[in-house]
Amino acid sequence: MRIGIITLPLHVNFGGFLQNYALQQVLKEMGYEPITLNQRIMPKPIILQIKEIMQANIHTFVLSFIGKKRNRQYLYYHRTSIRTLLWKNSTYFYDTYINHTEPMNPNLDYNGISERLGLGALVVGSDQVWRPKYVENLSTMFLGFEHNPKIKKIAYAASFGTGKWEYCEEQTNECAKLAKQFDLITVRENVGEVFVNNFLASNAEFVLDPTLLLNKEDYIKIVEKENEVKSEGNLFCYILDMTEEKKQFIGHVEKQLGLKSFYVNIGENTRPFTKRFIKKHLERFQNPTVTKWLRGFMDAEMVIADSFHAVAFAILFNKPFWVVGNSGRGMARFESILSLFNLKNRLVDAESLIQKNVTEPIDWNSVNQIREEWKNKSLKLLQDILAK
Numbered sequence: 001m002r003i004g005i006i007t008l009p010l011h012v013n014f015g016g017f018l019q020n021y022a023l024q025q026v027l028k029e030m031g032y033e034p035i036t037l038n039q040r041i042m043p044k045p046i047i048l049q050i051k052e053i054m055q056a057n058i059h060t061f062v063l064s065f066i067g068k069k070r071n072r073q074y075l076y077y078h079r080t081s082i083r084t085l086l087w088k089n090s091t092y093f094y095d096t097y098i099n100h101t102e103p104m105n106p107n108l109d110y111n112g113i114s115e116r117l118g119l120g121a122l123v124v125g126s127d128q129v130w131r132p133k134y135v136e137n138l139s140t141m142f143l144g145f146e147h148n149p150k151i152k153k154i155a156y157a158a159s160f161g162t163g164k165w166e167y168c169e170e171q172t173n174e175c176a177k178l179a180k181q182f183d184l185i186t187v188r189e190n191v192g193e194v195f196v197n198n199f200l201a202s203n204a205e206f207v208l209d210p211t212l213l214l215n216k217e218d219y220i221k222i223v224e225k226e227n228e229v230k231s232e233g234n235l236f237c238y239i240l241d242m243t244e245e246k247k248q249f250i251g252h253v254e255k256q257l258g259l260k261s262f263y264v265n266i267g268e269n270t271r272p273f274t275k276r277f278i279k280k281h282l283e284r285f286q287n288p289t290v291t292k293w294l295r296g297f298m299d300a301e302m303v304i305a306d307s308f309h310a311v312a313f314a315i316l317f318n319k320p321f322w323v324v325g326n327s328g329r330g331m332a333r334f335e336s337i338l339s340l341f342n343l344k345n346r347l348v349d350a351e352s353l354i355q356k357n358v359t360e361p362i363d364w365n366s367v368n369q370i371r372e373e374w375k376n377k378s379l380k381l382l383q384d385i386l387a388k
Contacts, residue, residue, distance in 0.1 A: 001120035015309025126157035142178035157188035163332035189336035207378035233262030236300035
């Protein structure tokens, strides 16, 4: 059976690529043929682009006029040629390791997609596919475009991303109707079970994120296949939102444990810079390879992160880690995965970073046993519903 996968658009997110890769590998091992529906990233309307450019550039002019930030460049939207350069490494992983369709516009191309592609099931997930701030059309992520009752509808490890219900009344009512059409709903956070039950009037099961369904050896194979070079340190720092407090904490850990920090982050924000400047300093802006990010976990003696998937991979690779709470991106994700593995003590907030005993050990035998148990439960749920 051919299975269509719908997830958030994939362009720069390491965790996003790897959860999709992992889910495809799992389905292949079950004997199915997965294909990801490649959602085209739709550009903002021209009117909105013009408005943003005018607002930003008036601000830039004023700052320059009064003598502040004289080197600040004027804002403009980069053309496809620049994005192609910036996303070259991400695109390579997507095209090489993930089976996907040609780029599609969900609003136009998804109707009748199961018949055109010969799909027997649709799977939405994983990642924050049910969080309004990241999704243009929630109906699409609840498979509202599929009207054939013979097509199985499954949500695997879908995430709302936060502990607060963010849907408006209209969205809640629409998604509640669509949720009832699913053959199986699974979520990757405990709060997701509550949301589905209380707001969508349906049932949901907790499962592991797809990345945790594979073993670390599965990821090491592709790192070695790509001949990824050894990292330049042993304290892997993956920080999405850097602050002075986080910098101080990283320095504190380096000093306490005698480690050398290194980073594998997405490229620097290009918006304030011109096309010529970006091309001249491409290494500052181009996203690293997905396998370089994976290599970081292989070489690390410790991990510091504010990212859900960095925590997941630190657990998978059995690397001691500290996660700095990232409330802007959703705390429920961290609290759920850390509670599952009895690792809530690894979550630190900005106020208590320096006071933390960074040598505190982790009982990896217990962690690995929990992962194995939930891996088997998660796989069985997926296998059983697809085999019906």
